[in-house]
Structure formats: C-alpha cells, structure tokens
Amino acid sequence: MQQLDHQFIDNRWVPSxxxxxxxxxxPYSEEVIAEVTVGDPADVDSAVAAARRALPAWRARSGAERAAYLEGFAEALTRRRDELIRLSSTNNGKVLAEAGIDLDDAIACYRYYAHQARELDHRQGRLVELEMDGVEARCYHDPVGVAGLITPWNFPLVTSAWKLAPALAAGCTVVLKPSEVTPLPERTLAEIAIEVDLPAGVLNLLYGDGEGVGAPLASHPGVDKVSFTGSNRVGEAVMRAAAERTADVSLELGGKSPILVMEDADPEQAADWVMAGIYSNAGQICSATSRLLVHDAIAEPLYAALAERIDDLTLGDPLAEGTDMGPLTSARQRDVVRAYLAIAEREGLSAVRDSRHRRLPDSGFFVAPTLYRDVPTQSRLWREEIFGPVLCARSVASEEEAIRQANDSDFGLAATVVSGDAERARRIGRALQAGSVWINGEQLVLPETGWGGFKRSGIGRELGPWGLSAYLAVKHLVGPVPS
Structure with a gap:
C-alpha cells in the first residue's frame, strides 16, 4: 500500500x-490501495511562496520556451500511457477504453497549448487601430500570476490538463490540488515536472481535502487566480473566498444536460448516442445528458431500443477487456445515487430499467444503469444533478416544447440534438441555453473548442483560446507615436 505523506513543493517531495x-x-475491489496525508494551511503557505518566487523568471520566458516544457509533458504522458490507463482504472473505476480516451485527450491538450504559447509570442505588442493622429496603442497579454487549480475525481488527468496546460502556457505558476479521492494519477505530473526539468516552484502539487488544502488555497492572499471544477456547493464557497480579495475565478460546476430526439431521427442510432451520453464513466460526467426529451412519435421505439442496450451492458472489473461500465468512484458517490433512487421510489417514477432488472457484481461501488420514463418536470431527479448512471425521460409533442423544457433548468453546461435534418438540429441547438451542443453525435470535446456553461453551470471557459485567456490579463500601452 502506498503511503502518500509528502507534498510536492519547489520541485521536491517534502513531509506534509x-x-x-x-x-x-x-472502487471495484473496495480495497485500500494507498493512504494520503491531508495537507494543511502551512503546506499551502509553502507552496504559494514557492510559486511566487518562481513567477518572475517563468513569466519572463518566451512562449516558445514554455511550449517546449508543455511538449515535454505530452511526450512523457505518451511514454507512460499503458501504465497511466491502468492506474486510472484502478483508482477511478473507469473501464480501460474510457481511461485511454481520457489520457489521449490530456496529451492533446498539452500539445494544443504548446502551440498557443508559441502563438502568444506573435500577439504581444500588436498595434490597436486608432482614429487619432500621433497616438499609438499596443496590446500585451500578461500572466495573471499565481494560479490555484482545484480538480475533481471523475476525470483527474483530463481536468488537470485543461487547467495546468493553459496556465503554464500563459506564464503563470501554479499550485495544483488533486481530489483526495483520486490522488494517484496526478502524482505523475510532479514526477514529469522533475523529468522535464521544469523550473522549481512553477508547479506545486498538494494532497488534501477541502478543509485542509482547498479552502486555504482559494482564500490565500498570494493566489491571484482560482480555477475550480466540481460541485456547485463547493464552487460557491470558492467564489466567496475569492471575492474577499477580488481574485479572478473560473468555475466549471454542475450540469443537468438534455438530449433532444426529434420525430425525424432514427431510433436505433439515437439510442446509441443516448447511451453514450449517460452511461459512459458510470454517468459521472458533468455534461452527462441525463434528461431525455423524445418526440411522442418515436418515444416507444426509442425506449425499447434503450432497454435492449442497457440489458447488453457488461458491468464488472474495469481492468477486464469487454467491461462496458465499471463501478462508481467511491462509496460516498454510490450512496448519493442510491438516495436519489429512493426518492424515485417515493415519487412513484416508472422504471424501464433499474436494479430489479439486473444482478450487480459481488464487489464494487456499483449502481445499476437506470432509465425512468414519463418523469414529471417537478421531480427532483429531473431537476437535480445525480452524477450517476440514471437517465430521466419524458416525451414531448413538438420542437418548441422540447426546447422550452430543455431550457427549463438551473444549469446550462451542454446538450445534444438528434434529428434527421442537420439544419433543423443546428437551429434547435442555437435556441438551447448551453455552452456546448452536440449535433447528431456523441460528446466530442476538443482542445480547440471552448468548455463551460450558462447559468449555474459556472463562470468562464476552458479549452480553446478562451482557456488561455483565462490566465492572461490584457494590458495596453498608449502614447505618442515614436519618432
């Protein structure tokens, strides 16, 4: 059993x-595979001090120099691919195929922001068009400073890449807090920092929970920017802490995303996309399309197709080839989902498939893939994020009704539209209040496209040039044209 009792500060593992x-x-064997010592505010002080010492030299480097380090991270992750896929499955419960996709997405993110760092060199000092003789203005982009990065347990290496890569590309130094539930994959990032000879203090990694590390990091006066991915409850606390010193924040929070299936869709194809949107990663996805709005005309064939596919899912050891769905990542999350299933029973929801239709594996934090139909819009299961393999469905009579019910939510992270008419699907997509809308496909997230939501799904954007901008402050120099 691993003993994780050191923190990574100033390129050294120091006792916590x-x-x-x-x-x-x-989460599959339910065995304790490691113990982590929870950091405290003294560790945060040390890590922030190291990041502040490293900031002047790091921000002074060119984007091309910083890009070389990011390429080094991508190459090191690629070399460790097989090892990290198995580690992610063991710590998180992901099936091997999903863990592989996650790692490849992380690698692509480091490569993308290496390119963005080089481009940043070309953007510095660009002239701004002015309608004024004898005066010029030039635009510069400076790093915001020390960034506190707090990542969740459902996609450890991916979400850390979404934050760490643009922060380093922009010239920020960072203190990274992985989830205490899944600390093992992100430990590799500290090892890679040493391997690529990243300057001391540029990346600091602290193990701990919200009380010991998360809250002190979010409220630390030496932290200029906080980027958090996780629950709304914690995100709101992060925002309050940052507000006390007017620190910059990016928040990627909850979702209750809809998938709209129109009457001109192929039910069999639509069923495949519905399945991918809710049962991947055992439903532990912030963008999971957990609300199905299907046109009356094809509701019955779609429910039948979904029932057949749910029955065909293989639940079991995530390290075994052929497993379609592993366990939830923790006993705590399993119990959260079970509590919602108890609410569904009290509300009398109609289950097309639930635990009564399947025997679960003997060990592991499993929840049966579940589908409820004709769910009232006032149901807690329809309105609240469950973060598990639970799909709530209801039929609608028109496109207008589908759009209205899709937008009737506190959240607006993502959505999917399925229609035989691609132009119609795009028109519907433009009417939806969501940061990302997929048209006739699975949830494709690319480094080039922004990620973030409307309403209570968060503030700001990750990925794309917008992700880099989140770690930059715009500066203009205005004065007489040099003679």
Whole structure:
C-alpha cells in the first residue's frame, strides 16, 4: 500500500505539515490501495511562496520556451500511457477504453497549448487601430500570476490538463490540488515536472481535502487566480473566498444536460448516442445528458431500443477487456445515487430499467444503469444533478416544447440534438441555453473548442483560446507615436 505523506513543493517531495490521513480505495475491489496525508494551511503557505518566487523568471520566458516544457509533458504522458490507463482504472473505476480516451485527450491538450504559447509570442505588442493622429496603442497579454487549480475525481488527468496546460502556457505558476479521492494519477505530473526539468516552484502539487488544502488555497492572499471544477456547493464557497480579495475565478460546476430526439431521427442510432451520453464513466460526467426529451412519435421505439442496450451492458472489473461500465468512484458517490433512487421510489417514477432488472457484481461501488420514463418536470431527479448512471425521460409533442423544457433548468453546461435534418438540429441547438451542443453525435470535446456553461453551470471557459485567456490579463500601452 502506498503511503502518500509528502507534498510536492519547489520541485521536491517534502513531509506534509498535516497529520490527518485518508484512505484511497479501489472502487471495484473496495480495497485500500494507498493512504494520503491531508495537507494543511502551512503546506499551502509553502507552496504559494514557492510559486511566487518562481513567477518572475517563468513569466519572463518566451512562449516558445514554455511550449517546449508543455511538449515535454505530452511526450512523457505518451511514454507512460499503458501504465497511466491502468492506474486510472484502478483508482477511478473507469473501464480501460474510457481511461485511454481520457489520457489521449490530456496529451492533446498539452500539445494544443504548446502551440498557443508559441502563438502568444506573435500577439504581444500588436498595434490597436486608432482614429487619432500621433497616438499609438499596443496590446500585451500578461500572466495573471499565481494560479490555484482545484480538480475533481471523475476525470483527474483530463481536468488537470485543461487547467495546468493553459496556465503554464500563459506564464503563470501554479499550485495544483488533486481530489483526495483520486490522488494517484496526478502524482505523475510532479514526477514529469522533475523529468522535464521544469523550473522549481512553477508547479506545486498538494494532497488534501477541502478543509485542509482547498479552502486555504482559494482564500490565500498570494493566489491571484482560482480555477475550480466540481460541485456547485463547493464552487460557491470558492467564489466567496475569492471575492474577499477580488481574485479572478473560473468555475466549471454542475450540469443537468438534455438530449433532444426529434420525430425525424432514427431510433436505433439515437439510442446509441443516448447511451453514450449517460452511461459512459458510470454517468459521472458533468455534461452527462441525463434528461431525455423524445418526440411522442418515436418515444416507444426509442425506449425499447434503450432497454435492449442497457440489458447488453457488461458491468464488472474495469481492468477486464469487454467491461462496458465499471463501478462508481467511491462509496460516498454510490450512496448519493442510491438516495436519489429512493426518492424515485417515493415519487412513484416508472422504471424501464433499474436494479430489479439486473444482478450487480459481488464487489464494487456499483449502481445499476437506470432509465425512468414519463418523469414529471417537478421531480427532483429531473431537476437535480445525480452524477450517476440514471437517465430521466419524458416525451414531448413538438420542437418548441422540447426546447422550452430543455431550457427549463438551473444549469446550462451542454446538450445534444438528434434529428434527421442537420439544419433543423443546428437551429434547435442555437435556441438551447448551453455552452456546448452536440449535433447528431456523441460528446466530442476538443482542445480547440471552448468548455463551460450558462447559468449555474459556472463562470468562464476552458479549452480553446478562451482557456488561455483565462490566465492572461490584457494590458495596453498608449502614447505618442515614436519618432
């Protein structure tokens, strides 16, 4: 069993100032595979101080120099691909295929922001068009400073890449707090920092929970920017802490995303996209399309197709070839989902498929893939994020009704539209209040396209040039034209 009792500060593993220890559990075997010492505010102070010392020299480097380090991260992750896929499956419960996709997405993100860092060199000092004789203005982009990055447990290496890569590309130094539930994959980032000879203090990694590390990091006066991905409850606390010193924040929070299936769609093809949108990663996806709005005309054939596919899912060991769905990542999350299933029973929801239709594996934090139909819009299962393999469905009579019900939500992270008419699907997509809308396909997230939501799904954008801008401050120099 691994003992994670050191923090990565200034390119060295140093003993943690904290005393509390937390177990790290394999969600399939339910065995404790590691123990992590929870950091405390003294560790945060040390890490932030290291990041501040490293900031002047790091921000002074060219974008091309910073890009070389990001390419180094991508290459090191590629060399460790097989090892990291198995580690992610063991710590997180992902099936091997999903863990492989996650890692490849992370690698692509580091490569993309290496390119963006080089482009940043060309953007510096560009002239701004002015209608004024004898005066010129030039635009510069400076790093915001020290960034505190707080990542979730459902996609550890991916979400850390979405934050760490643009922060480093912009010239920020960082303090990264992985989830205490899945600390093992992101430990590799510290090892890679040493391997590529990243300057000391540019990347600091702290193990701990919200009390010991997360809250002190979000409220630390030496942190200029906080980027958080996780629950609304914690995100709101991060925002309050940052507000006390007017620090910059980016928040990627909850979702209750709809998938709209129109009457001109092929039910069999639509069923495949519905399945991918809710049962991948055991439903533990912030963008999971957990609300199905299907036109009356094809509701019955779609429900039948979904029932057949749910029955065909293989639940089991995520390390075994052929497993379609692994366990939830923790016992706590399993219990959260079970509590919603109990609410569904009290509300009398109609289950097309649930635990009564399937025997679960003997070990592991499993929840049966579940589908409820004709779910009232006032149901808590329709309105609240469950973060598990639970799909709520209802039929609609028209396109207008589908759009109205899709937008009737506190969240607006993502959506999917399925229609036999691609132009119609795009028209519907433009009417939806969501940061990302997929048209006739699975949830394709690319480094080049922004990620973030409307309403309570968060503030700001990750990925694309917008992700880089989140770590940059715009500066203009205005004065007489040089003679």
């Amino acid at each position: 100032a904290g005393q509390r220890r937390l177990p790290v559990t394999n």
